Amino acid sequence: MAKExxxxxxxxxxxxxxxxxxxxxxVVNPGNKRKLDIIVVxxxxxGASAAASLGELGYNVKIxxxxxxxxxxxxxAAQGGINAAKNYQNDNDSVYRLFYETIKGGDYRSREANxxxxxxxxxxxxxxxxxxGVPFAREYGGLLANRSFGGATVSRTFYARGQTGQQLxxxxxxxxxxxxxxxxxxxxxxxxxxxxxxxxxxxxxxxxRNLVTGEIERFGAHAVVIATGGYGNTYFLSTNAMNSNxxxxxxCYKKGACFANPCFAQIHPTCIPVHGDQQCKLTLMxxxxxxxxxxxxxxxxxxxxxxxxxxxxxxxxxEEDRDYYLERxxxxxxxxxxxxxxxxxxxxxxxAGYGVNETGLAVFLDFKxxxxxxxxxxxxxxxxxxxxxxxxxxxxxxYEQPMQIYPAIHYTMGGIWxxxxxxxxxxxxxxxxxxNFSDHGGNRxxxxxxxQGLADGYFVLPATIGDYLAGHFKxxxxxxxxxxxxxxxxxxxxxxxxxxxxxxxxxxxxxxKELGHIMWEYxxxxxxxxxLKTGIEKIKALREEFWKNVYVPGENAEFNQELEKALRLxxxxxIGELMxxxxxxxxxxxxxHFRVESQTxxxxxxxxxxxxxxxxxxxxxxEGKDPILHKEPLKYENIKIATRNYKD
Amino acid sequence: xxxxxxxxxxxxxxSKGHFETYEVHDIEEDASFLEMLDILNEQLINQGIDxxxxxxxxxxxxxxxxxxxxxxxxxxxxxxxxDGRAHGxxxxxxxxxxxxxxxxxGATITVEPWRSKGFPIIKDLVVDRQAYDKILQxxxxxxxxxGGVPDANxxxxxxxxxxxxxxxxxxxxxxxxxxxxxxxxxxxxxxxRVSSLALLPQGKIEAARRAKAMVAKMDELGFGACTxxxxxxxxxxxxxxxxxxxxxxREFLAAKFAD
Numbered sequence: 029m030a031k032e033x034x035x036x037x038x039x040x041x042x043x044x045x046x047x048x049x050x051x052x053x054x055v056v057n058p059g060n061k062r063k064l065d066i067i068v069v070x071x072x073x074x075g076a077s078a079a080a081s082l083g084e085l086g087y088n089v090k091i092x093x094x095x096x097x098x099x100x101x102x103x104x105a106a107q108g109g110i111n112a113a114k115n116y117q118n119d120n121d122s123v124y125r126l127f128y129e130t131i132k133g134g135d136y137r138s139r140e141a142n143x144x145x146x147x148x149x150x151x152x153x154x155x156x157x158x159x160x161g162v163p164f165a166r167e168y169g170g171l172l173a174n175r176s177f178g179g180a181t182v183s184r185t186f187y188a189r190g191q192t193g194q195q196l197x198x199x200x201x202x203x204x205x206x207x208x209x210x211x212x213x214x215x216x217x218x219x220x221x222x223x224x225x226x227x228x229x230x231x232x233x234x235x236x237r238n239l240v241t242g243e244i245e246r247f248g249a250h251a252v253v254i255a256t257g258g259y260g261n262t263y264f265l266s267t268n269a270m271n272s273n274x275x276x277x278x279x280c281y282k283k284g285a286c287f288a289n290p291c292f293a294q295i296h297p298t299c300i301p302v303h304g305d306q307q308c309k310l311t312l313m314x315x316x317x318x319x320x321x322x323x324x325x326x327x328x329x330x331x332x333x334x335x336x337x338x339x340x341x342x343x344x345x346x347e348e349d350r351d352y353y354l355e356r357x358x359x360x361x362x363x364x365x366x367x368x369x370x371x372x373x374x375x376x377x378x379x380a381g382y383g384v385n386e387t388g389l390a391v392f393l394d395f396k397x398x399x400x401x402x403x404x405x406x407x408x409x410x411x412x413x414x415x416x417x418x419x420x421x422x423x424x425x426x427y428e429q430p431m432q433i434y435p436a437i438h439y440t441m442g443g444i445w446x447x448x449x450x451x452x453x454x455x456x457x458x459x460x461x462x463x464n465f466s467d468h469g470g471n472r473x474x475x476x477x478x479x480q481g482l483a484d485g486y487f488v489l490p491a492t493i494g495d496y497l498a499g500h501f502k503x504x505x506x507x508x509x510x511x512x513x514x515x516x517x518x519x520x521x522x523x524x525x526x527x528x529x530x531x532x533x534x535x536x537x538x539x540x541k542e543l544g545h546i547m548w549e550y551x552x553x554x555x556x557x558x559x560l561k562t563g564i565e566k567i568k569a570l571r572e573e574f575w576k577n578v579y580v581p582g583e584n585a586e587f588n589q590e591l592e593k594a595l596r597l598x599x600x601x602x603i604g605e606l607m608x609x610x611x612x613x614x615x616x617x618x619x620x621h622f623r624v625e626s627q628t629x630x631x632x633x634x635x636x637x638x639x640x641x642x643x644x645x646x647x648x649x650x651e652g653k654d655p656i657l658h659k660e661p662l663k664y665e666n667i668k669i670a671t672r673n674y675k676d
Numbered sequence: 677x678x679x680x681x682x683x684x685x686x687x688x689x690x691s692k693g694h695f696e697t698y699e700v701h702d703i704e705e706d707a708s709f710l711e712m713l714d715i716l717n718e719q720l721i722n723q724g725i726d727x728x729x730x731x732x733x734x735x736x737x738x739x740x741x742x743x744x745x746x747x748x749x750x751x752x753x754x755x756x757x758x759d760g761r762a763h764g765x766x767x768x769x770x771x772x773x774x775x776x777x778x779x780x781x782g783a784t785i786t787v788e789p790w791r792s793k794g795f796p797i798i799k800d801l802v803v804d805r806q807a808y809d810k811i812l813q814x815x816x817x818x819x820x821x822x823g824g825v826p827d828a829n830x831x832x833x834x835x836x837x838x839x840x841x842x843x844x845x846x847x848x849x850x851x852x853x854x855x856x857x858x859x860x861x862x863x864x865x866x867x868x869r870v871s872s873l874a875l876l877p878q879g880k881i882e883a884a885r886r887a888k889a890m891v892a893k894m895d896e897l898g899f900g901a902c903t904x905x906x907x908x909x910x911x912x913x914x915x916x917x918x919x920x921x922x923x924x925x926r927e928f929l930a931a932k933f934a935d
Contacts, residue, residue, distance in 0.1 A: 081822040096743065097809050099849055100751040116829060152823070159825035161818045161879045163842040163872065170832030188842055194750055195845060202817035209813045217806065240798055269745040303706045308714055309747040417749065420766075420773050423706075486822045535721040537714070581721060581738045586688065587799040589741055590721070 033286070033645055033660045036447040037141045042666045043123075046145040049448070050491050054498035061086035064497050065249040065505065067234055069221045069276050071098030073193070073478060074461025075255030076200035077485030083207030085490060087497075090247060091204070092219045092236060094271055094592075099201045102257055102269040103481060106193025107314035107414065109175060109185035110157075110478040112150040117174055121182040123147045128667060130476060133179040133366050134441070134469020135619035135635060136669050137289070137643070139662065141448060142466045149487045150479050154186055156486055160199040164188050175410075176319050177474035179366035179674075185475045190314050190414045196478055200485070219245075220592065221276045222520045224252055224283050224457065225513050231457035232506045235516045239592065242585040244520055246513045248506030250497060251456045253489065254280055255481075258440035258462040260293060262600045262607065263552075264544025266437035267299055267312040273596040274603050277444050277463050285452035286645035286658060288445035288465035290603070291611035294472055294620045295553055296438035297323075297370035300421055300431075301390040308537070310436040311421060313393070314414055315474040318363045320398035320407065321431070323370070324350045325382040325391050335384050342384070342392055342430050353377055361674040368471045368620040368633075369674060371435035375553050376631060378434070385432055394430035435553065439477060441468040441620070442610070445645040445660075449492035450484060453647075456496060460484035465643065470619020524584050527594050532577030536593040539574050543597070543604055546570065551608045556624045560612040564605055571601040606646060606655065613657065616640045637669060677703045677776055680784040681716065683740055686797055689804075693797070695786075705777040709764060710744050710754060712776055713787075741800040749773040749913065752848030755855070756801055757788040762852035762911040770850060770913045790855035793898045794862060807897045808849050808865065815889035816869045818879050837875045844872035846914040853908035859900030863921050864908040866890050871920035874927055884934060887927035 038049040056064065064087050068079040071093040079091040093101060115121040126147035131138060154172070158164065164186050165173040174183045188195040207213040218239040225233040225246075233248040259274030260266040281287045298313045326332050327349050334340045353373055355362045365373075374391050377383070384390050399407055404427055408415070415426050422432070444452050444459035446466055451458050461481040468476065550563025574597065582588045616636035617626040626634045643660040678701045686693030700716050707715070717739035745753040754771040758764030764774045779785060787801065795803040833841075847868040854862050870887045873879030879886075902921060909918045 077822075084821050095745060095751070095753060096805055097849065099809075100745055100753050102746065102751070104752075104848075105746045105748060105750050114828070154828045155825045156820075156822060158828040158831060159818065159820045159878055161841075161873045161876050163838050163845050163876065164828075165842075166833055166835045166838040168835050170834050170838075171829045188845075191750065191846060194848075195842075198845065202812065203820075203822070205809065205813040206817045206819065208809075215809070217809070240804075269751060270747060271745050304704050306704055306707045306711050306715060308711060311748045416768070417773070420749075420769060420775070421708075423775075423777065490822065533724075535718055537718060579721060579724065581724075587741055587802060590739055 033445070033453070033658050034447060035139065035660055036449060037139065038448065042140060042144050045141050046148055053492060053495040055494040056498050056501050058086050060501040062088065064088065064501060065090065066251050066253060066493070067092070067247055067249040068253045068255060069234065070101065070255035070257065070463070071201070071204070072101035072103035072255060072257055072461060073197055073200055073481030074463070074485045075101070075253070076197065076204045077482050078253055078255060078460060078489050079213050080200060080203035080207050081486050081490040082493070083210070083212035086212070089207070089213040090216060090249065091213055092216045092221055094218065094220045094239065096217055098204060098215065098217065099197065101197065102272050103197045103478070104194045105269065106478055107190045107312065108316035109177065109187035109192045109475040110153065110196060111177065111180070111184050111473070111475045112154045112186060112479065113147055113184060114151055114154060116172060117183045119182040121184050125182065126150060126184065129180055130467070130473055131469070131667055132672060133473040134471055135633070135672055136469065136637070136641070136664065137618055137662065138467055138469030140664060140666055145488065146467050146480060146483050149483045152487055153479060153482045157196055157199050160202060162188065162195045162199045175316055176364060178315055178318060178364045178370070179473040187316065190316065190411060193478060196482065200482070221279070222595065223279045223516045225516045226283055226454065227510065227512045230455045233508060233513065235520050240587055242588065244517055246508040246517060248508045250500050250503060250506065251458065251493060253458040253460060254444060254463050255460045255485070256463050258443065259600070259603050260437045260440050262543065262604045263437040263547045264540045265302065265307065265310050267296060267310050270309060273599070275596050275599040277459065278599040278603055280444055280452060280454065280457060280459070282648050283454065284648070285454045285457055286445040286647050287442070287606065288643050288645045289442035289610065290607045290646065291551070291614060291621050292441035292470050292619060293437060293607070294367060294439040294441060295371045295435045296367055297374055297435050298393060298433045299436035300418065301385060301387065301434040311417070312438065313418060313431060313433060315367065317393060317411060317414060320410070321363065321393040321395050322352055322397060323354050323363055323391055323393055324352045325377045325384055327351045329381060332382055332384060336386055343396070343428070351382070358674040360676050365674045366471055366473060371553060372622060374435055390432040390434045392430035393433045395426060396430070399427065439472055441465065441470065441472055445643070449495060450489055451496060458489060458493065460489055470621055524591065524595070527578065527580045527591065528583065530576065530578050530580070532579050534577050534579060536578060536580065536590055536597050539570065539578060540593070540597050540600065543567065543570055543600060547604050551604065551611055554622050554624050555611050557612065560608050563608045564612070567601065567605045567608065574598065574601055609655070610644055610646065613644060614640055635671070677705055677779070677781045679703065679712070679779065679782070682784060682786045683801070684788045685740070685800055688799055689796055703776050705775070707776050708747070708772055709756070709758070709774040709776065710742070710747060710772050713740060713742060716740065741802050743802050744772060747772040750848060752850040755790050755803060755851055757790060757855055759786050762790070762855045763913055768913055768915050770848070790851050792854045792860040794854055794860060795851060803851070805849070805851055807899070808851065810897060811862065811866060811890050811893045812869065814893035815886040818873060819882060831877055833876055841872045841875040844868045844875070844916060844920050847916055848914060850913060852911045852913060854899065856907045856911040857900065858905065858907065859903055861902045862894050862899040863902035863924070864912065864916060864918065866894050867920040867924035868916050870927055871923040874923060883927045884931035887924055888931035891928055
């Protein structure tokens with residue numbers, strides 16, 4: 029059955045759409061909210077803020093997370109900040125400017141109406157967080173401080189040292205805790221959703237595994253919200269937390285929710301370079317460092333050679349022998365170009381042989397001139413914890429020698445397709461935060477992920493979910509003893525049994541690492557038709573290898589981390605293929621998606637607006653079959669489409 | 677680098693645990709402690725020893741379970757007691773930020789879970805820290821609803837207060853303070869939250885009530901009393917100081933006087 033994509037974007041002028049929409053969507057009266065159950069999966073910024081807000085409204089909420097506490101969701105690791113159009117700096121910021129820069133930063137592949145709404149509610153988020161006691165950085169006068177992030181012409185990023193995600197999540201987690209205490213939210217830590225259950229085509233519950241006992245449990249509801257983040261760990265090495273995974277979203281896809289723009293993955297320019305084969309995780313160095321850090325490589329290859337042999341220190345290289353390549357290529361934005369641009373520029377220099385470490389895959393991020401300008405104390409105040417983290421990991425003191433950095437997978441802009449109400453193509457099934465595709469187009473700007481997660485959770489979903497639930501308040505509690513639940517539970521149990529029965533020779537991690545290599549090589553920073561086709565074949569072969577030769581030790585009825593990883597990898601092996609498939613279809617370069625066939629003479633991305641100005645939403649057709657592509661055309665009525673220019 | 681590892685193995689909460697010794701070889705000095713454990717686990721998996729067989733008398737017991745996630749020192753999941761120190765022999769780090777270059781080549785390293793009445797063992801090195809959630813649910817928040825709040829800049833906060841609040845808010849809820857304390861007290865954890873909020877005008881309003889409710893919950897859940905040994909401060913990976921315990925005590929006394 030073919031899906032109809034209806035984005036439900038409200039009519040009317042852009043600036044009035046959200047207000048008008050809120051005024052006209054249906055709401056459930058307070059007495060009836062008590063009768064309605066909502067499942068929220070995931071406790072990051074999106075999930076925690078949604079569950080807390082829905083609980084406050086009076087719904088019965090159940091919230092699930094795979095870690096031992098909601099506070100450990102990966103939002104906690106976001107460093108740099110959160111954008112808002114407050115214009116506290118008097119630098120002429122506005123809702124429109126934030127909207128415009130987000131669309132432009134996303135290379136004109138996101139929805140105007142969604143992005144405008146995001147910019148509009150950004151200000152409410154800051155108010156909300158301050159009221160919750162989030163200790164944002166402040167000026168001496170007691171008011172809030174800001175800093176700059178990539179792709180922005182104004183200083184609109186609010187921050188709490190290098191731990192903004194942590195502080196915002198602790199705010200949302202506190203609001204969640206308040207609702208748990210009030211009895212409106214029930215929390216299920218160490219539970220992993222393994223399937224979504226549909227009854228008559230509508231989402232009515234989930235199957236989850238209790239990660240302590242291994243028990244497979246059924247949970248019913250009137251609506252299900254997916255807030256489980258992105259699928260960046262398909263690449264094995266990424267800045268995502270080790271347990272972050274795409275499985276919940278993937279089960280939704282396999283049950284009929286369309287998956288949009290899967291190939292849009294963000295590669296973050298400033299990560300600590302890979303040190304060796306034993307590594308399993310890459311560490312991000314916040315984009316905020318590009319406020320004061322300057323990125324460079326030597327101009328002379330002989331200097332590069334000496335650096336690699338440790339014959340000279342970076343500080344020995346004279347000013348005139350350094351190539352500050354971002355400042356050279358993009359004078360208007362300099363070191364603060366968007367992430368995709370900065371990443372490709374680093375790759376370009378390293379491919380040309382200027383990489384500064386033994387592997388040839390590193391460039392410098394240097395604070396010398398900032399220390400000369402504002403002093404070491406000021407630099408410490410701004411970035412102290414990041415510098416400390418860098419020194420702990422590398423053993424190098426970044427106050428004395430420049431940091432070494434290289435791009436790494438960081439975030440996925442693609443995700444479950446949602447309409448303006450954040451509902452997927454499955455009625456009653458919602459996706460929020462990084463799990464959906466909606467706001468960032470081909471590239472997310474720094475400090476916008478936190479904004480989107482909290483916008484969706486605090487302000488958008490609580491307003492829109494009522495529109496669906498208002499038609500269901502007479503429905504009784506969802507009965508979990510139906511054939512649909514039984515069938516879903518059985519499928520999950522069969523899959524687990526199958527995994528144990530293989531008893532092969534390879535560990536889950538060894539196969540995951542191999543998948544990561546394939547993804548980085550063929551579906552990474554530079555993609556070509558030939559490479560993508562090869563990648564797809566290799567992924568398919570590896571998937572076969574997995575199902576024939578993986579070894580999952582232990583049993584289901586226990587705490588079993590290898591089983592958890594195996595279940596997630598089974599899905600990554602399918603997600604990776606869809607990413608490549610989508611990348612192959614999108615024969616243009618835009619944002620983080622770079623097709624070598626589509627570039628300018630200077631090596632910049634070349635969009636093809638005539639043929640690809642659409643959201644690619646894929647519909648699952650069953651194992652071994654190609655998914656069906658649905659195109660949601662993107663219309664720009666309030667913004668002039670242009671080639672992204674960060675040069676002048 | 678080569679190491680001998682003495683690791684606590686325990687099948688589940690009900691079974692008795694014991695130490696087992698393993699060897700790992702060719703570890704890079706830049707590998708983190710958890711990456712070293714990944715390598716050990718890969719080794720144990722490749723040996724193909726069926727952990728279920730352990731119940732039937734087998735010596736080894738499959739891969740070692742341990743909590744971990746972000747691997748950059750912020751999620752608070754990792755929680756290993758290494759050679760008698762919470763998060764091992766380095767200062768101001770979580771276990772995932774501990775690197776093998778901190779150890780002598782050839783050393784024998786002892787790895788245990790947090791040991792505290794408040795944190796029952798789930799398996800091997802994994803403990804149950806839900807008690808921390810429960811303490812925070814008792815009052816570790818400011819009672820505001822979503823929406824209907826004033827403009828952010830209408831609540832000025834003196835910079836030193838905001839900074840100190842942030843110092844306390846840096847707590848990652850890992851449990852090192854409890855694991856280190858000879859009394860198994862959660863005072864530093866509770867104090868960090870109470871102090872962080874009490875320093876802000878928004879949080880001041882409920883400060884006394886919050887302190888009282890959280891301390892009562894901490895006591896109820898079996899955490900010990902604070903006897904000011906300051907061991908918690910020494911091992912806190914985020915360098916949260918006992919000055920916050922002093923502030924907690926002030927708020928707590930204020931609540932008592934109000935009763």
